[in-house]
Amino acid sequence: MLEARAINRYINSSPRKMRLVIDLIRGKDVPEAQNILHYLPKHPAKVAEKVLLSAVKNLQNKDEAGRVELDTLFVKEAYVNGGPSMKRMLPAPMGRAYRIVKRSNHLTIVVAQKLVKNAKKAKQVSNPKEKQSTKKSKQE
Numbered sequence: 001m002l003e004a005r006a007i008n009r010y011i012n013s014s015p016r017k018m019r020l021v022i023d024l025i026r027g028k029d030v031p032e033a034q035n036i037l038h039y040l041p042k043h044p045a046k047v048a049e050k051v052l053l054s055a056v057k058n059l060q061n062k063d064e065a066g067r068v069e070l071d072t073l074f075v076k077e078a079y080v081n082g083g084p085s086m087k088r089m090l091p092a093p094m095g096r097a098y099r100i101v102k103r104s105n106h107l108t109i110v111v112a113q114k115l116v117k118n119a120k121k122a123k124q125v126s127n128p129k130e131k132q133s134t135k136k137s138k139q140e
Contacts, residue, residue, distance in 0.1 A: 003076060003112035004062050006055035010083050011047055015105040018044045018080045022107070030056060030073040030111060048107060055111040068113065077110035 011018065021044045025033035030052070037049035052075070060068050083104035089097040 001112055001115060002059060002063060002068070003110055004055055004059035005077075005108060005110045006051045006058055007106065007108045008047065008051045008054075009106045011044070011105050011107060012102070013044050013047070013105065014103040015080050015082045017042070018048070018105050018107060021045050021048050022078045022080055022109075025052070025075050026078045028075055030070050030075065033075050048109070051107050051109050052111070055109045059111050059113070072114050072116060073111050074114060075109060076112040077108070079108055081106045081108070 021037070021040060021042055024036050024040070025048070028036070033052060034049065037045045037052060056070070056073060059073065083106050085104065086102040088100040088102060090100050092098045
C-alpha cells in the first residue's frame, strides 16, 4: 500500500483551532476532504488544504507510474502538534502589563491508497463453490 506524508511547521494558529479543522477530515476520502477544507470558513482550513494537496502530490511523485487516481486515496493520519509559543506583553491599566502567548503548531497529514479488490479474482473464487454445489445436486 502506497502512502506519503506532508508536514507544515510553525503555522501561526493555535493547535486547538487547527484540531477542530483536522478532526473533520481524518479517515475521509481525499476528494471529500478537499471539498470540506475548501468550503470551511475557518482560517486553518486554508493551510490544511495546502498540506493535503502536498501529501497527494508527494504520493504521485512516489508512484513510479505517476498515475494515482484521487478516488482511491484517503486520509490515513492527520494530527496536530504544538509548536513554539511567542510571549508578548500588552499594556494594562495602572501601569501593569498582561502577558499574551501567541501559539503555533505543526501539522502532519498522511495519505494512503486504498486496496482495490479485482472483480476477476472474486469471480474465480466464487466459481469453484458453484461447481461443487452443482456436482452435489447432480449426484442426488
